[in-house]
Amino acid sequence: MRNAGNDWNALHFRDAVIHKLCNKKTDLDVQGYQPCLVFINGEYWGVYNIREKINKDYIAENHGVNPDSLDLLQYNGLVMDGNVYDFYQFATFVLNNNLDDTANYSVVKSWLDIDNFIDYFVVETYSENGDWLTNNVRFWREQKNGAKWRHIGHQPE
Numbered sequence: 001m002r003n004a005g006n007d008w009n010a011l012h013f014r015d016a017v018i019h020k021l022c023n024k025k026t027d028l029d030v031q032g033y034q035p036c037l038v039f040i041n042g043e044y045w046g047v048y049n050i051r052e053k054i055n056k057d058y059i060a061e062n063h064g065v066n067p068d069s070l071d072l073l074q075y076n077g078l079v080m081d082g083n084v085y086d087f088y089q090f091a092t093f094v095l096n097n098n099l100d101d102t103a104n105y106s107v108v109k110s111w112l113d114i115d116n117f118i119d120y121f122v123v124e125t126y127s128e129n130g131d132w133l134t135n136n137v138r139f140w141r142e143q144k145n146g147a148k149w150r151h152i153g154h155q156p157e
Helices: 014-025 056-063 085-096 102-111 114-126
Strands: 033-040 043-051 070-074 079-081 138-142 150-152
Touching (some): 056 070, 070 085, 085 102, 085 138, 114 150
Antiparallel strands (some): 033 043, 070 079, 070 138
């Protein structure tokens, strides 16, 4: 259950609307949403959001992968599940090679789901997610040869 993140004192559903819009129109993983009223000991606490939790079980459920055979990372490379080794190799390649070179860009495309990344960047920018790039970034890959890194649409918590 979430309090609507950075939207807690305004609409209470901006985050959910963005996810609903992206659900069928983008190549982005998004969280399901159900609004609810919260009462604690009979006292009204307000409108909250029941949301799917972004974790290895979410990825397994939505992509049919083994939850114990994936890497799930946060914006700074902090490991939520799995490990960071493949991502460090990928990041090192990007930082040390000229991506204007077609061969180098092809290597990046073999590591990163480009369509997913474009959708992710557009949605986060368009939705004016002020708590993004330095926070609330999640990305994952299955631990197998040829698996690509994918970003998860993630609005403020």
